[in-house]
Amino acid sequence: MGTGKFITLEGGEGAGKSTQVRLLKEAVEAKGIDVIVTREPGGSQGAEEIRNLLVTGEPGRWDGMSEALLNFAARRDHLVKTVWPALEAGTWVISDRFADSTIAYQGYGHHLSLDSLYQLWTVSINGFRPDLTYILDLPVEIGVRRALGRGDGEDRYENMATDFHHRLKTGFLEIAQKEPERCVVIDATGTIEDIQQDMRDAFRDRLGVSLDD
Numbered sequence: 001m002g003t004g005k006f007i008t009l010e011g012g013e014g015a016g017k018s019t020q021v022r023l024l025k026e027a028v029e030a031k032g033i034d035v036i037v038t039r040e041p042g043g044s045q046g047a048e049e050i051r052n053l054l055v056t057g058e059p060g061r062w063d064g065m066s067e068a069l070l071n072f073a074a075r076r077d078h079l080v081k082t083v084w085p086a087l088e089a090g091t092w093v094i095s096d097r098f099a100d101s102t103i104a105y106q107g108y109g110h111h112l113s114l115d116s117l118y119q120l121w122t123v124s125i126n127g128f129r130p131d132l133t134y135i136l137d138l139p140v141e142i143g144v145r146r147a148l149g150r151g152d153g154e155d156r157y158e159n160m161a162t163d164f165h166h167r168l169k170t171g172f173l174e175i176a177q178k179e180p181e182r183c184v185v186i187d188a189t190g191t192i193e194d195i196q197q198d199m200r201d202a203f204r205d206r207l208g209v210s211l212d213d
Contacts, residue, residue: 004034004087005207008098010175011136012168014143015188016195017096020136023196024203025094027211036086039096040074044081047074064110068117071102072124079125098130100175100183108171109164129182132206134199135172136188140165 007024009017021037028035041051050070054062062070075098086093099121107114121127144165176183184202188195200211 003090005092005131006083006087006095007092007203008095008100008130008133009136010097010100010104010133010172011188012138012140012143012165012172015136015138016192017136019192020134020195020199021094021096023192024199024211027196027200028092028094028209031209031211033092033209034090035092035094036082037094037096038078038082040078040098040101041071042074043078043083043095046077046081050074050077064106064112067110068102068106068112068120071106072099072120075099075102076124079128095130098133099125100133100135100172103175104168104171108167108174131182132203133176133179133183134202135176135183135185136195137169137173137185138188140169142189 009021009024011017025035025037040047041054042048050073054067054070054074083093083095102121103114103117106112107117140162144162173185176185184206186195186198186202190198204210204212
């Protein structure tokens with residue numbers, strides 16, 4: 001890869017990732033760094049088509065393994081068409097979700113074998129990992145209430161049982177514990193400004209670039 005860095009934001013439903021992605025992009029751009037934002041599932045034409053299959057419809061539309069395979073198919077296309085070319089060109093990439101979401105949603109949420117999912121990660125995208133992953137941590141009830149209030153029609157996961165969302169929260173925190181060199185947990189209960197400052201502090205500490213004036 002070139003000199004670009006790959007940064008991802010993870011967390012349960014309604015954690016405020018989209019807002020923080022936008023603010024982080026603005027801060028990185030202000031330092032004269034070329035940066036693009038993207039999302040998963042999605043981020044390329046093929047991946048966006050798969051996204052519609054995953055985030056709409058009834059909660060029971062797919063079983064866990066079907067979801068995992070669809071996610072990694074979308075992820076492969078996203079990397080090939082969008083992320084890897086940008087990194088090769090020296091552009092930094094900020095993505096709203098990546099493979100950790102598959103581990104949390106399909107592994108912890110749907111009880112799939114974590115070993116099988118990590119093997120799928122290795123086989124499908126060569127085990128490619130971000131340089132920095134933020135995990136925005138928020139109480140389940142607050143996050144789901146926020147997410148259901150969006151009214152964007154992409155509510156398949158929001159409508160899953162509360163226990164599912166508690167397993168997601170546990171999953172993301174355990175992922176962070178297993179890979180502390182890559183992941184940083186951000187308390188998402190504070191103000192937008194406080195959350196962004198915590199992210200900027202971690203950005204400086206992990207990547208060596210200060211985003212503050």
